[in-house]
Structures are given as C-alpha cells and as structure tokens.
Amino acid sequence: MSVAPAPGLPDVTSILLDTDSLDGFLQGLADAALKLMPAAEGCGITLERQGRPITVVSAGQNAPELDEAQYGQDDGPCLQALRTGEEVPVADMLGEARWGPYPAYAAALGTRSSMSLPIAAHTDTAGALNIYAAKPDAVTDADLTDLRSLAAQATGGIALAQRIADARAFTADLQTALTSRSVIDQATGIIMGQQRCSAEEAFAILRTASQHRNVKLRDLCTGLVTNITGTPPPDGQALRARP
Numbered sequence: 001m002s003v004a005p006a007p008g009l010p011d012v013t014s015i016l017l018d019t020d021s022l023d024g025f026l027q028g029l030a031d032a033a034l035k036l037m038p039a040a041e042g043c044g045i046t047l048e049r050q051g052r053p054i055t056v057v058s059a060g061q062n063a064p065e066l067d068e069a070q071y072g073q074d075d076g077p078c079l080q081a082l083r084t085g086e087e088v089p090v091a092d093m094l095g096e097a098r099w100g101p102y103p104a105y106a107a108a109l110g111t112r113s114s115m116s117l118p119i120a121a122h123t124d125t126a127g128a129l130n131i132y133a134a135k136p137d138a139v140t141d142a143d144l145t146d147l148r149s150l151a152a153q154a155t156g157g158i159a160l161a162q163r164i165a166d167a168r169a170f171t172a173d174l175q176t177a178l179t180s181r182s183v184i185d186q187a188t189g190i191i192m193g194q195q196r197c198s199a200e201e202a203f204a205i206l207r208t209a210s211q212h213r214n215v216k217l218r219d220l221c222t223g224l225v226t227n228i229t230g231t232p233p234p235d236g237q238a239l240r241a242r243p
Helices: 012-017 022-036 063-073 077-084 102-108 141-195 199-213 217-229 237-241
Strands: 040-049 052-060 088-090 113-119 127-133
Touching: 022 040, 022 052, 022 127, 022 141, 040 063, 040 077, 052 063, 052 077, 063 077, 063 102, 063 127, 077 088, 077 113, 077 127, 113 141, 127 141, 141 199, 141 217, 199 217
Parallel strands: none
Antiparallel strands: 040 052, 040 127, 088 113, 113 127
C-alpha cells in the first residue's frame, strides 16, 4: 500500500525518479528530512549492508561521527531502531543512561537530543533515519508526524529502488546468456560447414572439445569464430541496440 505525501512534504517518488542510484535517492531523502526539522543540525541514514551498518548518506553536521560511534560499540539509538523496527527518541543526552559512553560522546559533540526512525524494517535493506539536534527535546510531536510520513515513503522508495536494481541485474544476466547463445550458434554453423554434419553433431563436437581442453564452451566458440572470421564476435552491443 503506497503512502501519499502529507501537505508540505516532498514527493519521495519524485526524488527517486530524479536520481540514478539508491544512494542518490537517499541523499535527497536526508536533505528533505533536514529541511523538515528547523531545530535539527544533522541527519544520517543508516542501512545494513552485508550484515554491517553503514551511514550511506548524511546532511548537516555531526551525523557521520555520531553514527560511527554507535557502530563502534555495536549499540545506540540508531542501531536499536534498525534492529527492532521501532522509533527511538532521546530527549536529552545528558540525562540518558542507555548505550554506555555514547550519550556523553554525543553531548561533547554538541548534540543533546535525537530521533531515530526505522526504514524498511525487518527486510534485507533495513535501516534508520537519524535526526540530531543541539537542543534538548528538539523533536516535537508535530515534527514526528512529518518524519513518520517521510520514513514510510522512504520504505516504499527503497523497495522500488531494489526492484529496479534487481531488474537491471536480470537484464544483464539475460543479455549475457543471449550473447553466449549467439556465439555458440555461430561456432556450430562453422563446424556444420566444415564437417558437413547436423547441428546436433556439431554442438556435440564443440562440447567434447570444451571438456577435453577444460575451456568454457563460450570461450572455445569465441576463439573459433575469431580464427575463422579474423575478428572477435560482437560483445552484445549490437543486440542491445535492436528494438
């Protein structure tokens, strides 16, 4: 189910369509979140990649340092939001007893309060939107309404970006398969002409040669076509250009 942007909120779908990468989309999201929070000084977006959290983008001040401090001790509001899928507010770092030395470190950097909201909770791209502010209790209930809506849209945007990436990978794999098939067909035709045999017999000859030489069938066929024609077979650019 899609989430419509509230009045005054940026259109996350437009941000996604205006960028050509997931990181670019997330940077637009971080910039938008910071604009929604006049009291905030920094925003970071954390995603879990290959089992490790990383600040993929940030805006404003201090977010990378604050995020890295949490990663270093494997604990903190950002990681708690990412792992539990729940919002984690911090009203005042000076009065905070959770997360070991992290609150004191944050206060020393000039950050007194924060809010971490989960993004794409319990998925392969789970993350958190982290807002940092210099004043205590900087995040109000009104701010949360907008931030929650933004985080909800971000979840859908990340899912769409992942589908686009998966589709591109599938297209690349399919193109490789089509290119390999084309080279093998060319080599089969050459063997048919040389040996005056059927397509099945020509393919069997190529497969046997591939096994005996311990060479991939596609590489063997590429070498054969190159030796006969004097030029290597196309790498698939021509196939991609066709309608």
